[in-house]
Amino acid sequence: MIHPAATRDGMFQATALTRRKARTEAIARSVFLAMTLLLVIPLILIVGYLIYQAWPILSLDFLLRNPRNGMRAGGVWAPLLGTLYLVVLSLVIATPIGVLAAVFLNEYARESWFTRVVNLAVVNLAGVPSIVHALFGLGAFVLFAHLGKSIIAASLTLAIMTLPVIIASTKEALAAVPIAFREACWNVGATRWQTIRHIVLPNSIGGILTGVILQVSRAAGETAPIMFTGAVFFKAIREGNPFAYGLFDQCMALSMHLFTISTQVPNVPAALPYGTAVVLLGMVLAVNALAIVVRVYLRARKKW
Amino acid sequence: MVTRRRSEIVAESAIELVIRLCGISAIVFVFGIFFFVFREGAGFLFHGLNLREFFGSIEWYPTSESHVRYGVLALIAGTASVTMLAMAIAVPFGIGAAIFISEFCGGRLRETVKITIELLAAIPSVVWGFIGLTVMNPLIIRLFHVPIGLNVLNGGLILALMSVPVIVSIGEDALKAVPDSYREAALALGVTRWQMVYRVLLPAAKNGLLAAALLGVGRAVGETMAVLMATGHAVKIPTSVMDSVRTLTATVAAELGEAAVGSDHYQVLFIIGILLFSITFVVNLVADLVVRGIRAR
Amino acid sequence: MRQPMVRINNVRVRYGHREALKGVSLDVHGHEILAIIGPAQSGKTTLLKTINRTIDDVPGAVLSGTVEVDGENVRHMTDVFALRRKIGMVAPLPVGLPLSIFDNVAFAPRMAGMRKRSELEQRVERCLRQAALWDEVKDRLDSLGTRLSGGQQQRLTIARALSHDPEILCLDEFSIAVDPVTTMRIEDVLKELRHRMTIILVTNLVQQARRLADRTAFLLNGELVEVNRTETVFSNATADRRTYDYVNGIFG
Numbered sequence: 125m126i127h128p129a130a131t132r133d134g135m136f137q138a139t140a141l142t143r144r145k146a147r148t149e150a151i152a153r154s155v156f157l158a159m160t161l162l163l164v165i166p167l168i169l170i171v172g173y174l175i176y177q178a179w180p181i182l183s184l185d186f187l188l189r190n191p192r193n194g195m196r197a198g199g200v201w202a203p204l205l206g207t208l209y210l211v212v213l214s215l216v217i218a219t220p221i222g223v224l225a226a227v228f229l230n231e232y233a234r235e236s237w238f239t240r241v242v243n244l245a246v247v248n249l250a251g252v253p254s255i256v257h258a259l260f261g262l263g264a265f266v267l268f269a270h271l272g273k274s275i276i277a278a279s280l281t282l283a284i285m286t287l288p289v290i291i292a293s294t295k296e297a298l299a300a301v302p303i304a305f306r307e308a309c310w311n312v313g314a315t316r317w318q319t320i321r322h323i324v325l326p327n328s329i330g331g332i333l334t335g336v337i338l339q340v341s342r343a344a345g346e347t348a349p350i351m352f353t354g355a356v357f358f359k360a361i362r363e364g365n366p367f368a369y370g371l372f373d374q375c376m377a378l379s380m381h382l383f384t385i386s387t388q389v390p391n392v393p394a395a396l397p398y399g400t401a402v403v404l405l406g407m408v409l410a411v412n413a414l415a416i417v418v419r420v421y422l423r424a425r426k427k428w
Numbered sequence: 429m430v431t432r433r434r435s436e437i438v439a440e441s442a443i444e445l446v447i448r449l450c451g452i453s454a455i456v457f458v459f460g461i462f463f464f465v466f467r468e469g470a471g472f473l474f475h476g477l478n479l480r481e482f483f484g485s486i487e488w489y490p491t492s493e494s495h496v497r498y499g500v501l502a503l504i505a506g507t508a509s510v511t512m513l514a515m516a517i518a519v520p521f522g523i524g525a526a527i528f529i530s531e532f533c534g535g536r537l538r539e540t541v542k543i544t545i546e547l548l549a550a551i552p553s554v555v556w557g558f559i560g561l562t563v564m565n566p567l568i569i570r571l572f573h574v575p576i577g578l579n580v581l582n583g584g585l586i587l588a589l590m591s592v593p594v595i596v597s598i599g600e601d602a603l604k605a606v607p608d609s610y611r612e613a614a615l616a617l618g619v620t621r622w623q624m625v626y627r628v629l630l631p632a633a634k635n636g637l638l639a640a641a642l643l644g645v646g647r648a649v650g651e652t653m654a655v656l657m658a659t660g661h662a663v664k665i666p667t668s669v670m671d672s673v674r675t676l677t678a679t680v681a682a683e684l685g686e687a688a689v690g691s692d693h694y695q696v697l698f699i700i701g702i703l704l705f706s707i708t709f710v711v712n713l714v715a716d717l718v719v720r721g722i723r724a725r
Numbered sequence: 726m727r728q729p730m731v732r733i734n735n736v737r738v739r740y741g742h743r744e745a746l747k748g749v750s751l752d753v754h755g756h757e758i759l760a761i762i763g764p765a766q767s768g769k770t771t772l773l774k775t776i777n778r779t780i781d782d783v784p785g786a787v788l789s790g791t792v793e794v795d796g797e798n799v800r801h802m803t804d805v806f807a808l809r810r811k812i813g814m815v816a817p818l819p820v821g822l823p824l825s826i827f828d829n830v831a832f833a834p835r836m837a838g839m840r841k842r843s844e845l846e847q848r849v850e851r852c853l854r855q856a857a858l859w860d861e862v863k864d865r866l867d868s869l870g871t872r873l874s875g876g877q878q879q880r881l882t883i884a885r886a887l888s889h890d891p892e893i894l895c896l897d898e899f900s901i902a903v904d905p906v907t908t909m910r911i912e913d914v915l916k917e918l919r920h921r922m923t924i925i926l927v928t929n930l931v932q933q934a935r936r937l938a939d940r941t942a943f944l945l946n947g948e949l950v951e952v953n954r955t956e957t958v959f960s961n962a963t964a965d966r967r968t969y970d971y972v973n974g975i976f977g
Contacts, residue, residue: 145620152622153532159524163592164544170559177562221450228451232444235784242451244716245458251643251712252705253650254553255677256465258684259701263464267689284457291454308820308882310779312833312889313810317440322832327823338550345552348652348681379554379653386558387657401558405551412550416543427823428871432838 174405178398186399190363191376195385196392200400202361205368206375207407209275210350211343214282219336221283222290229291230298231320249288254348257285261353274372278354285349286339293338297331298324302428330422337415341408347379355380357388378404465705469698476692477699488663488674490683490693498696500703505665506673510655511648513584513669514591518648519641521588522595526640529596530603531625549593553653560586560658574670576660581669583659587651591644598643598719602636603629635718642715650708652677676700728796730755730893730923731776736790738771738780745771747947748790753893758915758924760938760955762931764971768947769927773895776925777812778805794893810837813886813894813922817901819878821870822885826853826862829870829881833889848888855918856884857910876907883911887918894918895925900933912937931972935959943968 175182189199233239261281271277301324309319347355355377361368369375382404386397477498485499529541560582568577606629614624630637660672663679674682680697687694729752738746746768753759761769774780775792778799792799794808802808810833822829830849831839839845849866853859858880862873870881879899886894896915900908915924915937928934934941935955942952943965951958951965963969970976 148622149620152620152625153528156524156528156532159521160528160541163521163525163548163589164541166589167544167548170563173563174559221453224447224450225454228447229454232447233451242455242458244713245455247716248709248712249458249461251646251650251708252461253652253677253708255652255680256461256650256701256705256708259465259468259680259698260461262684263468263698264460267468268464284461287454287457304816304818304820305822307779307816308822308885309832310782311777311809311814311816312836312885313806313808314833314836315440315806317444318836322836323822323824341550341552345550345554347552347554351681352684379552382554382558383653383657386561397558397562401555405555408550408552408555409547412547416546427869428821432836436838 171405174398174402178395178402181395181399182402187403188364190361191358191381195358195381195389196396200378200381200403201363202359202368203376203378203381203400204403205361205366206275206355206359207344207378207404209369209375210279210282210354210377211340213275213279214286214343215336215340217279218283218286218290218339222287223294223332225287226291226294226298227320227325230295231316231324246288246291250292252285254285254346257281257349258352260284261349266353272372273352273356273374274354275369275375276354276371278350278375281349281353282343282346285346286343289339289342290335293335294328294332297328297335300331301327327427330418333422334415334419337411337418341411341415344411345379345404345408347377347383350377351380351383357384378407462702462705465698465701469695469702472692472695473699473702477696482696482699486663486665488679490687490696496692498692500676500679500700502663502665503674503676503679503700506659506663507649507675507677509580509666509669509673510583510587510659510675511645513580514587514648515641515645517584517588518591518595518644522592522640522644523599523637525592526596526599526603526637527625527629530600531621531629545593545596548589549597551590553590553651554657556586556590556654557657560654564658568670572670576672578658578660579670579672580659580666583655583673583675584669586654586658587648590651590654591647594647595640595644598640598715599637601719602633602640605636606632639715639718642711642718646708646711646715649711650677650704652681656681676704680704729753730795731925732791732793733772733775734791734793736772736775736788736792738768738775739787740783741785745947746775749944749947749949751942751949751952753923753925754940755923756919757939758919758926758937760934760941761925761927761944762929762934762941762971763944764976765929766946767944769944770897772944773814773897773925773927775799776893776895777809777814779809779814781805810889811892813883813889813891815879815882815886815894815896815899817898819875819882819902821873821878821881823869823871825867826870826873826881827866830884830888833885837889849884852884852887855887855914856880857914858884876903879903879907880911880914883914891922893923893925895927897927898929900928900930908933943971945971 186199187204188201190201192198229239229242258281261277265271265277265280266273305323306319309323354374356374359374359376378400382397382400385392385400481497481499484501485497486502487497487499488502489495489497525545529538533541564582564585565577568574568582610628610632611624614628655675656678659675659678661674662672663674666673680700683693684697687697731753733749733751736746736749737744749772761772763769771780774783775788776794776799780786780788794811799808822832824832827849830852831845834845834848839848850859853862858877861877870878873881899911912933915926918924926934926938938955940952941955941958943950943958945967951963951968953964957963958968959972961969
């Protein structure tokens, strides 16, 4: 960019060199802008196309009615409810354990080879492929713990999948609280837990919440971990009843349903899978948008 | 003399115990994954699996009645080809976007772009697979005049879009970690912003950018549903991007449902799981060590 | 002779390979103001941390020797929190906790078990008055402590240090991040408080020691060079040549 003073009042005359530099600068900027746009624009186009294709079928009815006729008609009630069960249950399990584990790692554990190994393990676990989580869930919960293919086994599998990220984001939120606050509390005779409960945790809630909300969308979207641990092709449940599933039942799930009707069932009318995709995508994007809003709101209300 | 209520003191001891338990349990789960996957596959791994055939043969016929073969070479090739294509696209674009966000834009535009990339990351893999199936498939058939659009190209493009957010995020961290003094020194010498990026920033941030690329690879190798739906079903080593392939992850996902619990086929699928776990573990470990190097600075 | 309030006996502190304190022995008498002067990295802060046992929380710190407060060995005390409540500690950088001003000062009494609102209100007002902050904040006790100015936050820290009725008040270079006017006000506060408690004043401003302290100790590179009545330390009859040099700015 040409410095503003370069041409104002003729103080610095724009030379050929400056002009050439400005041109390179502009070109570089455009190239990088183009690269970014090339990532972003296809996304918008694709999402738009999905909504366009799904439009004929999107309605409240679609959400509240069960799939019928071998899943060639009807709505997504059973899968939607199943996904909600799985998400809520897995987060109810993972969040307290994850948050308290992070509190342990960040506030209590002394820096040692042990904590370094644990931190390494947590970070690496976050990168484990989802199919490996599926295998783990199958081996540990369905078979070893004799839970069978059930909502509880699938939820536990999802909980283990989201646990490392909840631990990592909670740790980050806790670490963002300045150590000076903790020292000030210890100096007046507060115990470690008192300090955590009254100063550290209340001021990390934002980061913790954002981390948990993001895992909601992940838990809702994953297919492989639930495919072999509790989600099924089809299950008949009563429409409109939010308590239709039992803990040891198998369930349908939105992600699995999308997979099924787009690859396993022939002759499905086009709008149906698009509709399912849009519902799933909408759910996930809405939750992520919520996380972003929470983050922005809390940044504005920062207390220090 | 004010003292704390006894009940409060007891409750505090209780909760500190719970905290310690949670800390330990997290560690247990973390190692438990490896243990349980290993457990299911161990039997066949030690008593029967021909390792040379496993790693060296492209013949994957687990359900054959006459001559069962467990060669995963073609599957490895499938994973490798899709991943390489994805990285060839995602790394330059991802780093380009990271440079754009970090150095060439500010304020509202930056926030908007960052949010869009985050939303890109949120899209579930089954939806990506669906996009590969219904959007990319016909597009590829029409543009390249091939009979099937489910191939390396399809999977590679989808994976690229899926890996970009990771690369952008870590890449941005890497660029942010370069001290402003480097930038200011360069600009004070009169170079353009692009020259500053090319000659000063990129060399300074190269460790972090490498880590970003590695984490992208880890993401791509581990992806299951999207490649299951978008790469086709051919177990063979691809000779062009128009070839259909099968990845390691997709194979497990596709066949686990049919394999009888405890059978050889079942155990081999778990062994593939161990292989996948090991690959992503190593990739993530290396990337993490490099990233830790930046954050610690 | 009356037992000293704090007895530090041959205390050594090591951080990894670096020795921060090399066998310091020092007595602090009740109701005196003892100043500890010395250049940076002499171990002054470390010494304070051994008294209220916050050295326990410093990773890698290794301690030997004994510290006795009011006759009791601090390492053998089971309730370290009661010990810390006996000692008020003011750090160099002002720290307002992210709570209301009222809650900042009420924090320590609440953690110690005080529950009645009226008692808390009394305590808060008393401590804010003692710290010379009451008049400035009495109408906005609900506002955030972190939004006060640096000088006000340091007085808030002092109010917090006083809120648990300490017998010993330790101040660690309190004036570093604070304007001269506030420094003067706080020095006046200390002159008032000395009648009620023992004060240990670590300072890098030698003139501050001269103004306030009964006795002055000179710490250099982890060693106690000299401790004497303040007049002696600032005269040319110091017990050690280095004290004279430091006090007169020949090095520092």
